[in-house]
Amino acid sequence: MHTKIDIYSELRKRLTSNGFDHGAKLRAEVLRDEFKCSASAVREALFRLATVGLVNFQEQRGFRVPQRSGQKLIELTHMRVLLESEGAAMSIRNGGIAWEARLTAAHHKLSHIEKRIHASEDSSGLIDLWFSSEHEFHQTLISACGSETLKQTHSVIYAQFRQQLMKADRKFNFISENIRQHADILDAALAADEILTRERISDHLARHLTGKTLED
Amino acid sequence: MHTKIDIYSELRKRLTSNGFDHGAKLRAEVLRDEFKCSASAVREALFRLATVGLVNFQEQRGFRVPQRSGQKLIELTHMRVLLESEGAAMSIRNGGIAWEARLTAAHHKLSHIEKRIHASEDSSGLIDLWFSSEHEFHQTLISACGSETLKQTHSVIYAQFRQQLMKADRKFNFISENIRQHADILDAALAADEILTRERISDHLARHLTGKTLED
DNA sequence: ATTCTAAATAATTTCGAGATTTTGCTATAT
DNA sequence: ATATAGCAAAATCTCGAAATTATTTAGAAT
Numbered sequence: 001m002h003t004k005i006d007i008y009s010e011l012r013k014r015l016t017s018n019g020f021d022h023g024a025k026l027r028a029e030v031l032r033d034e035f036k037c038s039a040s041a042v043r044e045a046l047f048r049l050a051t052v053g054l055v056n057f058q059e060q061r062g063f064r065v066p067q068r069s070g071q072k073l074i075e076l077t078h079m080r081v082l083l084e085s086e087g088a089a090m091s092i093r094n095g096g097i098a099w100e101a102r103l104t105a106a107h108h109k110l111s112h113i114e115k116r117i118h119a120s121e122d123s124s125g126l127i128d129l130w131f132s133s134e135h136e137f138h139q140t141l142i143s144a145c146g147s148e149t150l151k152q153t154h155s156v157i158y159a160q161f162r163q164q165l166m167k168a169d170r171k172f173n174f175i176s177e178n179i180r181q182h183a184d185i186l187d188a189a190l191a192a193d194e195i196l197t198r199e200r201i202s203d204h205l206a207r208h209l210t211g212k213t214l215e216d
Numbered sequence: 217m218h219t220k221i222d223i224y225s226e227l228r229k230r231l232t233s234n235g236f237d238h239g240a241k242l243r244a245e246v247l248r249d250e251f252k253c254s255a256s257a258v259r260e261a262l263f264r265l266a267t268v269g270l271v272n273f274q275e276q277r278g279f280r281v282p283q284r285s286g287q288k289l290i291e292l293t294h295m296r297v298l299l300e301s302e303g304a305a306m307s308i309r310n311g312g313i314a315w316e317a318r319l320t321a322a323h324h325k326l327s328h329i330e331k332r333i334h335a336s337e338d339s340s341g342l343i344d345l346w347f348s349s350e351h352e353f354h355q356t357l358i359s360a361c362g363s364e365t366l367k368q369t370h371s372v373i374y375a376q377f378r379q380q381l382m383k384a385d386r387k388f389n390f391i392s393e394n395i396r397q398h399a400d401i402l403d404a405a406l407a408a409d410e411i412l413t414r415e416r417i418s419d420h421l422a423r424h425l426t427g428k429t430l431e432d
Numbered sequence: 433a434t435t436c437t438a439a440a441t442a443a444t445t446t447c448g449a450g451a452t453t454t455t456g457c458t459a460t461a462t
Numbered sequence: 463a464t465a466t467a468g469c470a471a472a473a474t475c476t477c478g479a480a481a482t483t484a485t486t487t488a489g490a491a492t
Contacts, residue, residue, distance in 0.1 A: 079366060086298055149291035153295065160365075
């Protein structure tokens, strides 16, 4: 038996990691079987997901997974740059040793996984691990900013960003560039150089501003 | 008879304009009478409001209006500065004549109301008008930024900001300072001076960063 | 062949009753 | 007096069936 929160998190996970196709219809009456609960419970979860942008809802027409869109990815990337730059700058000012330690740890973990992906032929088993480690690194970057509001907003935007890329990011052609960029961000942050950190976050995300990342 | 969207918007309006006390309990079984509908319909609306931060929800403990909090107001103000500065700068670059015209119009309307409030003894009849005009001016400021995502995020943050202030802003002690600040923002925006516009938006909102605006 | 209409089918939304959980009250013991 | 346990009342949550609305299909007319 699944609890209400399980339904929400399970759906959220699928919506951000290739569990549904873009544009797919999400019928409560169908999903209820998987979760062994009523349609209303699923419906409620879908509603909540709709207000954080991971599901589209239309009156009398049900729920759908948002379509892929180059414009949307550009906007989400822009928001990420805005929020992460600001959050990282604030963390540099307020974070102290504890934050630096957490950031170093998060980078160490991410870096290890990225190197394994870079080395191996078949990286399919490492995808989920990379997604969560990449998320953790970027989350840690802003974790000492002192604003719950900024962190919550970032988490909403990040999930939508991930959803747009759930198909595209699976080939890891970008991985060697990424390894360097993550290290560069870490260095700038540890050097407490706000301007440089902002620049490097911006550079890191720049490849999503070309409108090319969604092409298959 | 009320439709579902009416329930949502009516509750949203009350939650941002002194319709409920801070911390008040929101019982679906009670509110159903006002809307002449089932508790489930109200419950659904409350859920949706919870995910945009206008209502707090706790499992098995129902819904509440968020408490006032100096820290939260500071964070929301900071987010407004971040989003409005960026949105205004982008609008300056992309907006063109049409945007300038809309901004001038919005300012004209707001300015007219602010002067009436400044002059009159009893401004209570003008409160709602001022709220909506002030909102419209700030919304217009970022309206040509080209990013739906930024505009939607701003609208969520703005609503929460307004909710924090729904009691406090009713005395209008700040109004004469505000008249000048809005005019200054308009001037800088029309002069296409991005840096100055950013500064003036920041100055305009600065009084909410002191933690004093919530005191009665 | 195409367009329009109407019936049939399918999907979505509303609703209130029953099940579950929390909260408030009272009695008892320390 | 304070704390605890048990009981009663109230609030919340779940669910499936009924009502509403959308979509598809089939038939008729241009």
